[in-house]
Amino acid sequence: MARDVRAVTAQSEDFATWYNEVVFKAGLVDRGPAKGTMVIRPYGYRLWEQLQSELDRRIKDTGHENAYFPMLIPESYLSREAEHVEGFSPELAVVTRAGGKELEEPLVVRPTSETIIGEMMAKWISSHRDLPLLLNQWANVVRWELRPRMFLRTTEFLWQEGHTAHTDEVDARGETMLALDIYHEVARDLAAMPVVPGEKTPGERFAGSVSTYTIEGMMRDGRALQAGTSHYMGTKFATAFDISYTSYAGREELCHTTSWGMSTRMIGGVIMTHGDDKGLVFPPRLAPYQVVIVPITRGGNAAVEEAADGLARRLGAAGVRTHVDARPQLSPGFKYNEWEMRGVPVRLELGPRDLEVGSAMMVKRLGDEVKHAVSIDSLPEIMPGILEEFQEFLLTRATEFRDSHTRIVDAWEDFAKAVSTGWAVALHCGDSACEDDIKSLTAATPRCIPLDGEPTIGVCVRCGEASAYGKRVVFGRAY
Secondary structure, rough: OOOOOOOOOOOOOHHHHHHHHHHHHHHEEOOOOOOOOOOEEHHHHHHHHHHHHHHHHHHHHHOOOEOOOOEEEHHHHHHHHHHHHHHHHHOOEEEEEEEOOOEEEEEEEEOOOHHHHHHHHHHHHHEEEHHEEEEEEEEEOOOOOOOOOOOEEEEEEEEEEEEEEEEEHHHHHHHHEEEEEHHHHHHHHHHHOOOEEEEEEHHOOOOOEEEEEEEEEEEOOOOEEEEEEEEEEOOOOHHHHOOEEOOOOOEEEEEEEEEEEEOOOHHHHHHHHHOOOOOOOOOOOOOOOOOOEEEEOOOOOOHHHHHHHHHHHHHHOOOOEEEOOOOOOOHHHHHHHHHHOOOEEEEEEEEEEHHHHEEEEEEEEOOOOOOOOEEEOOHHHHHHHHHHHHHHHHHHHHHHHHHHEEEEEHHHHHHHHHHOOOOEEEEEOOOOHHHHHHHHHHHHHEEEEOOOOOEEEOOOOOOOEOOOEEEEEEEEOEE
């Protein structure tokens, strides 16, 4: 028997293959013509727009303003901050020829914007009255990837990057944590991802930062995904770009700067947090369509089609994103399977018999997955509550999965077992050579030092030296 073209490889058989199949078969992306690039198709872009609009609102609500900066950056800008250029050097795409001539100075295609925004901050800031300067940019960036994977690691991707300047460390660190809190909220409340917020170890910090903070989610194969980061840059970039101000006392002072970002990688996180062997599963607050109505017309039934359109309008008026799949060339069964693959939270089936009794058949994407007859008249009133229950169900399900695959360990043999299926929470010496040793033996890296971790003292799980952070560190294999 030929395999159903809509079917995907089971997660338990090969998670990486499952992921690669589902993003293409569900119509989220296609491959771009340049190596490692992706085309985000309309259904996938709807998903990004939902995330973008909610995140943008939260950023603006905290006083930040959107701006845009050029994607071509003079190469000399990156070299002003040594750690920064060293960290990004292997990933840079560089333009050396334009307009039919060799350029006097090569231009780097934006991998991130600390340098060019730092140059502008130096022009715009002169007094303490100009601070804090709170900027955000929605843009594309290019980082040359050797092993691309759609949404997770592509040569070009979309993101927002916040960049701010402050009078002192206290204010800048407060900003750093504010951004982390926004990311935590978006992941939990919008994407139903139970992430762990924490600080990166020195070996895992963003290039050129003083402190890097992250939110880490667990995917359904037990691996970690860094879903958003926030960085306190200290005065490093202020020194490199002369970002200074005149203080209240009339002294020239360096600004303290921050940067923070969340990208289309978050979509990959949603897919791998909630998807199953039937395909995608989208949290209702993020889903492109929250409800899909499938009219069953058997060759055409104007009354059913009209009722489906009317129901969609009333659901839309109730704030429910609704789509009517009236494609006449496809059978209802094909549509059911397709929308399962595409992760729609709720499907409504409406046929002539249903219409006669004033009901529709409702199927939720997860849970009992049994058809229930529901009054058509009641749907606009009850559907928002059904979707909220589904949202909470997904968050609870993902939290239980993460917790059941996370182990507190003190012995090395237990550590190795834990990271083979999930996360190990262990004491660590903080030495980068020990981190490298752990990675070479297990492929696990320190994901973060949890902000809410309990104070704990003891010795490193690998080398036996004294622990460095006063609390346990989350280790896991990561994307």
